[in-house]
Amino acid sequence: MKKYDIKDIKLAADGKNRIEWAERNMPVLRLIREDFTKKKPLAGQTLAACLHVTSETANLLITLKAGGARVVTCASNPLSTQDDVAAALVKYYGIPTYAVKGESNKVYYSHILMALDHKPTLTMDDGADTVSVIHKTHRHLIPGIIGGTEETTTGVIRLKAMEKEGVLEYPIMAVNEAMTKHLFDNRYGTGQSTLDGVLRATNILLAGSTLVIAGYGWCGKGLAMRGKGAGANVIVTEVDPVKALEAKMDGFMVMPMIEAAPRGDLFITVTGDINVIRGEHFLKMKDNAIVANSGHFNVEIDIPALEKIAAAKKEVKPFVVEYRLKSGRRVNVLAEGRLVNLASAEGHPSMVMDMSFANQAKGAEYMVANHSRLEKKVYDVPLDIDRRIAEIKLKSMGVNLEKLTAQQEKYLNSWQEGT
Numbered sequence: 427m428k429k430y431d432i433k434d435i436k437l438a439a440d441g442k443n444r445i446e447w448a449e450r451n452m453p454v455l456r457l458i459r460e461d462f463t464k465k466k467p468l469a470g471q472t473l474a475a476c477l478h479v480t481s482e483t484a485n486l487l488i489t490l491k492a493g494g495a496r497v498v499t500c501a502s503n504p505l506s507t508q509d510d511v512a513a514a515l516v517k518y519y520g521i522p523t524y525a526v527k528g529e530s531n532k533v534y535y536s537h538i539l540m541a542l543d544h545k546p547t548l549t550m551d552d553g554a555d556t557v558s559v560i561h562k563t564h565r566h567l568i569p570g571i572i573g574g575t576e577e578t579t580t581g582v583i584r585l586k587a588m589e590k591e592g593v594l595e596y597p598i599m600a601v602n603e604a605m606t607k608h609l610f611d612n613r614y615g616t617g618q619s620t621l622d623g624v625l626r627a628t629n630i631l632l633a634g635s636t637l638v639i640a641g642y643g644w645c646g647k648g649l650a651m652r653g654k655g656a657g658a659n660v661i662v663t664e665v666d667p668v669k670a671l672e673a674k675m676d677g678f679m680v681m682p683m684i685e686a687a688p689r690g691d692l693f694i695t696v697t698g699d700i701n702v703i704r705g706e707h708f709l710k711m712k713d714n715a716i717v718a719n720s721g722h723f724n725v726e727i728d729i730p731a732l733e734k735i736a737a738a739k740k741e742v743k744p745f746v747v748e749y750r751l752k753s754g755r756r757v758n759v760l761a762e763g764r765l766v767n768l769a770s771a772e773g774h775p776s777m778v779m780d781m782s783f784a785n786q787a788k789g790a791e792y793m794v795a796n797h798s799r800l801e802k803k804v805y806d807v808p809l810d811i812d813r814r815i816a817e818i819k820l821k822s823m824g825v826n827l828e829k830l831t832a833q834q835e836k837y838l839n840s841w842q843e844g845t
């Protein structure tokens with residue numbers, strides 16, 4: 427069994443500093459860690475975490491270890507690993523880590539297999555790749571697994587498809603569905619970190635530019651809000667009539683991609699679907715248009731179609747590849763169409779990952795305590811966990827809640843009183 431596979435162990439000291447910096451803005455996870463250290467709710471478990479290997483994830487893994495689990499980790503995306511953090515996890519925290527920024531798809535999957543060599547009893551995914559590999563080729567592990575958790579919208583969609591087909595073999599807690607996850611991480615996290623990724627890669631001016639956002643889910647909403655705040659003219663493309671209506675009433679232009687294509691300066695996909703920007707769209711774009719993705723998988727931008735219609739291609743700076751079309755117009759693709767916020771920036775800020783990962787830690791604890799009565803289904807995080815995380819977060823921000831008076835409590839529980 428390989429103990430670890432990382433870029434360079436000498437990066438560990440930098441990684442440790444980065445992990446400690448993130449921890450300052452993760453008060454909810456810190457409280458959970460204190461509690462886990464005392465109670466050891468994960469004792470006896472081996473947890474394989476296939477997550478973006480960042481300083482925030484490191485704080486989650488350290489918390490899970492404090493809870494008594496043996497923890498191993500691998501990347502959930504070939505471009506999202508922070509190599510210094512991976513080194514620190516190995517050197518200072520004793521967590522076997524298999525992740526190298528820029529790894530090929532082949533190495534990416536080999537890293538998942540290395541994590542599975544540890545024979546996990548619990549899985550923790552961001553995108554459901556571990557669950558998928560286990561169900562396809564590592565079914566011998568299934569009898570030993572009590573359950574798993576899933577971080578992201580795309581992963582939850584995949585797992586619900588497995589449940590619907592009757593092929594899911596163990597229960598999963600859908601962390602993404604917690605309100606203290608998607609309302610904050612997807613909206614404020616993606617909103618800020620995606621623009622951060624685009625700006626670090628390109629240094630373009632957003633003010634006065636036209637930003638086309640494909641998808642108006644929670645990620646798209648956050649992105650549109652932040653784009654508008656930075657002075658961009660925002661166009662939204664949507665397939666869902668209710669979401670499209672919401673975008674329109676939020677003050678954005680709404681139109682199909684084929685109409686948005688000639689207008690946009692910057693295009694960002696956050697739909698979770700395949701081939702959202704295709705050959706016919708690239709052909710209509712202005713010279714020097716920039717295209718990026720912040721959805722989980724690198725399938726939203728049809729890069730193979732772009733390769734076909736391009737006359738030339740070159741890397742103009744890190745994370746920016748320019749395709750020159752036969753017309754002479756240039757289309758720039760960021761981060762190979764992979765998650766731009768994690769590839770060319772550092773992902774969501776710690777302040778927001780604090781809540782997402784508090785749900786992960788509490789979700790794992792819940793799974794251990796309740797797995798024997800759970801079915802092979804995808805479960806939401808219980809509401810009391812969600813509310814508790816919101817309460818602790820508010821407290822850490824110095825915000826107090828209003829309290830119901832006895833009279834208000836009675837009023838809310840009665841049906842007799844009207845006007």
Ligand code: ADE
Nearest residue numbers: 478480482483772773774
């Ligand atoms: N997903 C988005 N941002 C992240 C971060 N900073 N760490 C881990 N996973 C993330």
